[in-house]
Amino acid sequence: MKCRTCRNPAIIDLPRHNANFCAEHLLQLCRRQVEKAIHDHQMFEPTDHLLVAVSGGKDSLAVWDILRELGYRTTGLYIALGIGEYSHESQTFAEDFAARRGLPLVIESLRDDHGFDVPTAARATGRVPCSACGMSKRHIFDRVARDGGYDAVVTGHNLDDEAAVLFGNALRWDVEYLARQLPLLPARGGFPRKAKPLVRLTERETAAWCIVRGIDYIVDECPMAAGNKHLAYKQALNLIEEESPGAKATYYLGFLERMAPLLSGSSAQRADELASCVRCGSPTGAEVATDGSTVCAFCRLSEKARGHEPVPVEMLMSKSARRAAAKEARG
Amino acid sequence: MRVLLRNPRREITIDGRRRVHALLNELGLSREAHLVIRNGELVPGDGELNADDEIEIRPVISGG
Numbered sequence: 001m002k003c004r005t006c007r008n009p010a011i012i013d014l015p016r017h018n019a020n021f022c023a024e025h026l027l028q029l030c031r032r033q034v035e036k037a038i039h040d041h042q043m044f045e046p047t048d049h050l051l052v053a054v055s056g057g058k059d060s061l062a063v064w065d066i067l068r069e070l071g072y073r074t075t076g077l078y079i080a081l082g083i084g085e086y087s088h089e090s091q092t093f094a095e096d097f098a099a100r101r102g103l104p105l106v107i108e109s110l111r112d113d114h115g116f117d118v119p120t121a122a123r124a125t126g127r128v129p130c131s132a133c134g135m136s137k138r139h140i141f142d143r144v145a146r147d148g149g150y151d152a153v154v155t156g157h158n159l160d161d162e163a164a165v166l167f168g169n170a171l172r173w174d175v176e177y178l179a180r181q182l183p184l185l186p187a188r189g190g191f192p193r194k195a196k197p198l199v200r201l202t203e204r205e206t207a208a209w210c211i212v213r214g215i216d217y218i219v220d221e222c223p224m225a226a227g228n229k230h231l232a233y234k235q236a237l238n239l240i241e242e243e244s245p246g247a248k249a250t251y252y253l254g255f256l257e258r259m260a261p262l263l264s265g266s267s268a269q270r271a272d273e274l275a276s277c278v279r280c281g282s283p284t285g286a287e288v289a290t291d292g293s294t295v296c297a298f299c300r301l302s303e304k305a306r307g308h309e310p311v312p313v314e315m316l317m318s319k320s321a322r323r324a325a326a327k328e329a330r331g
Numbered sequence: 332m333r334v335l336l337r338n339p340r341r342e343i344t345i346d347g348r349r350r351v352h353a354l355l356n357e358l359g360l361s362r363e364a365h366l367v368i369r370n371g372e373l374v375p376g377d378g379e380l381n382a383d384d385e386i387e388i389r390p391v392i393s394g395g
Contacts, residue, residue: 001375011373012366020375057393130394160392207366207391211373221338225394234392238363 012208015245023212030209033200034066041184043195048151049073051192053141054097054105056090058217059156061097062206063198065213067154068103075150079140080109081133082117083224084313090218097215106148108140116305118224119316124308125301129224129316132301139298143282145192152193160203162196163252164233179263183256189274190283202248223317332380335387352376355388364392 001010003022010020014029021029038044050067054060054076067074078094081087091107098105111117114136116124121132141153162181169177187193198206210217225231240247274283277296284296334343334354345354351367351374367374368387380386 001377010375013376015362023373058391059393202363203391203393204363204366207389208373211366211368211371211389219337219389220340221390221394228394231392231394234394235361235364238361238392241363242361 011212014205016202016241016249018245026205026208027212030062030201030205031066031069033205034063034197035070037183037197037200038070038195041182041195043184043197044072044152046071047073049075049149050152050154050195051106051141051145051148051150052076052154053137053156054078054094055156056093056097056218057156058207058210058215059158059161059198059203061093061156061215061217062209062213063154063156064097064103065101065209065215067197068101074103074154075148076103076105077141077144078105078107079137080107080111081136082109082111082313083119083133083222086218086220086223086313089220093216093218097217106144108144110136114302114306116302116308117310119311119313120308121301121305122224122316123311124305127301128228130228130230132305133224135297135301139282139296141194142191143280146190146282150192152187152195154195154197156198156206157196158198158201158203158206159248159252160234160237161230162199163237163248164230166252166255167233167237168229175263175266179260179266181255182260190276199252200249223313226317332382332384332386335385337388338390347382349380350376351378351380354380358388360388365390 001013001020002008003010003025004019005025006022008022011023012026013020044050050072052060052064052067052074054064056078064074064076076094076098078091080091095105118129118133118136121136122129125132145153166181169181183196183199185194237248274285275288275294277284277299278293279295279299282296284294286294286296288294332345334345336343352362355362355365362376366389368389369380369384374380
């Protein structure tokens with residue numbers, strides 16, 4: 001196999017591009033795809049200060065690395081979620097990445113700063129762990145961005161992530177979510193601008209970026225994610241991709257080009273419909289109670305979780321594993 | 332060859348030489364969801380793996 005660009009030996013085959021690439025030209029391809037996403041969706045101004053949400057995984061470290069390489073001013077934000085050894089290990093990867101490159105990293109801890117962790121929140125509220133985790137992370141991203149005066153929050157969502165979410169939303173015809181599934185969400189009503197510069201790269205490509213660049217990241221899967229629907233959607237889409245290379249990109253990028261414009265009027269609440277949470281002051285779309293007060297979803301979750309005794313991660317791991325096994329048995 | 336698999340982490344031994352795609356097919360692993368690494372470097376789909384190689388098959392799907 002030879003590199004499509006320079007004819008030197010290739011290190012990776014990318015069937016969706018019907019091409020193979022050497023290390024140098026794989027990096028060039030990734031860089032160009034990120035630049036195109038930033039340009040096409042008008043994500044950033046050159047002087048923006050970007051808050052990059054980092055988990056210690058391949059995608060968030062890759063997007064931080066690429067943005068830094070492209071010359072953007074960046075600060076990382078790592079949230080310690082309290083998912084046992086997995087969280088300790090992932091924090092080490094995020095800290096090492098930042099330290100080696102001399103990049104600023106803000107660390108926020110659910111347990112130390114808010115009095116609970118993801119397993120406890122999941123058990124206390126009856127939510128699935130990924131839901132409690134996602135809500136907590138989004139709230140903290142927004143608040144840190146607002147308090148720190150950052151111009152945008154950047155996440156490492158890639159093409160596979162977005163295609164899988166689109167697949168799930170389309171299975172339920174959830175028009176509200178479909179209308180908001182965009183690579184750039186402008187700032188509104190106290191929420192910061194949010195951008196996903198990796199939406200044109202598959203996760204095989206972001207992992208390859210990290211390996212070629214010598215970036216160590218956490219390879220182990222989050223123990224709370226076992227058996228979640230998102231993974232099942234990704235596997236289904238990869239089966240289609242193997243039969244029809246490029247299908248994921250056609251599906252998601254075609255949605256952005258042809259379907260999203262038709263849904264733009266169906267989007268969530270307008271900025272003037274948001275209230276301020278009486279506990280934390282964050283903007284929220286939560287319903288106003290009869291006494292006129294509004295408490296955001298994070299504060300409601302946090303109040304329940306803080307009053308619950310800490311739940312060890314293993315308790316929920318075995319539950320997830322049981323659910324996955326039962327699902328497999330049902331076929 | 333010695334093959335390191337992840338999630339869960341385990342090691343298996345495969346006799347003889349293989350091309351990367353043939354090895355993934357044999358193990359029932361999606362080409363779209365894995366990368367093969369030898370001595371810290373990626374090996375493409377038609378790359379030949381030798382009997383004495385130590386390789387890692389790294390999954391790239393994450394569930395967050």
